[in-house]
Amino acid sequence: MIIAVASGKGGTGKTTVATSLALAISELSPIVLDCDVEAPNAHIFLQPEFDKRREVNIPIPKVDEKRCTGCGHCAEICQYHAIVSVADKVLVFPQLCHGCGSCTLQCPEKAITETPRPLGMLEAGPAKSGIRFARGVLNVGEPMAVPVIRELKQWQLVHDGAKVIIDAPPGTSCPVVESVRGADFVLLITEPTPFGLHDLRLAVTLTRELDLPAGVVINRDGVGDTGVIDYCQNSGLPILMRIPLERRIGEAISRGQTLVEAFPEYLPRFRQLYDQILSSSKNRADPVQTPNTETQPPSSIKARSP
Amino acid sequence: MKVAITAGEPNFEAKLEPRFGRCAYFLIVETETQDWKPMQNPAADAMGGAGPQAAQFLADQGVEAVISGEFGPNAYTALEAAGIRMFRTRVENISSLFEKFLTDQLEPISGPTSPQRHGGRRARG
Incomplete structure (x- = not known):
């Protein structure tokens, strides 16, 4: 099960969602791959201890x-x-x-x-709460991000049953395509503003081009306008979660805290998000994929669903 | 001797196109006869590496001097290796620039005139 967290626009909360989603399913020992190799920062939230390193050439x-x-x-x-x-x-x-x-x-x-x-470096090691973490770090001034992302994904995707959460870079260019390629589901993070909508449209074009199922998380809900919601409804994109614009959330993240750690009431919501992703990707007819545990949500997840 | 001048259109009276690697045309002028012909720049829409590709193209044409507005580091390195002299100038009519070249009024350059760029339309959000 590979979930890619992406967005057109930068700064919408990809890392916030990816890290809290990983913590919410930490019993499943998820792997978080920080594929934003030009500016990786998920490690600040998840605090891994890197014990494996490899150069990418x-x-x-x-x-x-x-x-x-x-x-x-x-x-x-x-x-x-x-x-x-x-x-x-x-x-x-x-x-x-x-x-x-x-x-x-x-x-x-x-x-x-x-x-x-x-070109850069790969680093991996155990992080908070049993999460396994790996990231790519592109050398400063280096234009070629794709080989680093490709090797990061090949390095860590060890077995079929692994729960992988990919924190993708912003935009819709080659590094994003390489990050989301092969995902079972793409979670698109946006904000309800004309800027969020503009870049969400680009990101949706990318997921459709790659034939990947997608759903939306609206972050900073409550500002802006109804454009994003109208667009999602009209184009059949499920809105899977809304995170309100609240000063306390902004302050916690500014201190380097993850959303679910600062506000544990979000844990069941992120578990529910994971369940929704599981059911959306399993509804998809995909003959290439061999049946594995993904076709049935693990009972532990079911039990925790609200 | 063949001289190449970077142009946006295949016209000897047009203005200089200041970008070396991504100009639409090179006007190739034979200094003895003053005959000129336009040649499409194969690197104009390249994803990357426009400078070296354009330099390779001019070297293959037997050009010995090139007049443009900007030469990036890769273009400079390739043109220098090819023994093609580079002249940098402000945007003017190509015909008058050619006259200035013939009367030694253009300054040759001794290093790249613009920074490294990657790709034609690269942006990151």
Whole structure:
């Protein structure tokens, strides 16, 4: 079961919801993956102790000038224009290289070898309440977030039955697509303002493009206008939870507290949210997925449902 | 000698397009005959790496000098390796810039003139 928490707009409360959802189902030993690798911050709420670390690299070409004949084949086939062949010289632009390996494979003189270029780091370890936590950290100034997110997801998604909560980056570009890809459900966090609505529409377009079931959490409920609610009703998007705009909530989060820890009355609401997600994703006909415990909510969850 | 001038339209009387990697056209001018022809820039809409791709294109055309408004670091590195001299100028009519080039009134550059950019329309919310 993989739940991706996403949004078009930044700052809507993805991390707030992802961390409280994880704490609400902590008996199931969920894994939280902070995929917002450019600015990961879920660890501040969940306080993991990292005991595993791994560097993320991509292989970039290194040209042996003695063997290179300057034929230019590498420059012709590079989709990213990361290698140019001019005046019998071959130049590599490491920051443009996606590490696909085409140049190395296709060099007729076998003049290209690969050398690793570090993009960032993966870190994992136990966090609060039996939650397992992992995050990717992109190096500062590094444009290529996708390989870090991809390796983070491959590194930690250990077994089929795992309950995985993905804290996605904002926006709708490649890092978001990579974060939500393969999820069983996408939880879209928004706020009831024209800005929230504008970016929610973009995020919904993305989930539909990827054919992923989605539902909405409205954060800071009570401000703004009715645009988001009208839009959800008209486009068949379920509103699964509303978190009111309250000063006490803002203050608790500003102190680094999670919502359910500061206000335990939210625990049953987040458990209910999890149950709703389970039933929404199980209603979906998906022949590819092998039947596992996900088809039946664990009895412990049922017992706790209000 | 072939000179390339960055242009937004295939017209010798048009104004210079100041971006090197993402100009729509290069006007390739032969200095001896003053014949010119427009060539579409294959990198104009590239997702990334427009500078190196445009530089590779000009090197493949046998161009020896290029006139534009801005040269990024990757474009500069590739053009320099290709032995193509770079001239930076303000936006003016291409025909008058070509005259200035012929009479040595344009300044060659010795380093990139604009910062590194990634992608054509990249934004993050």
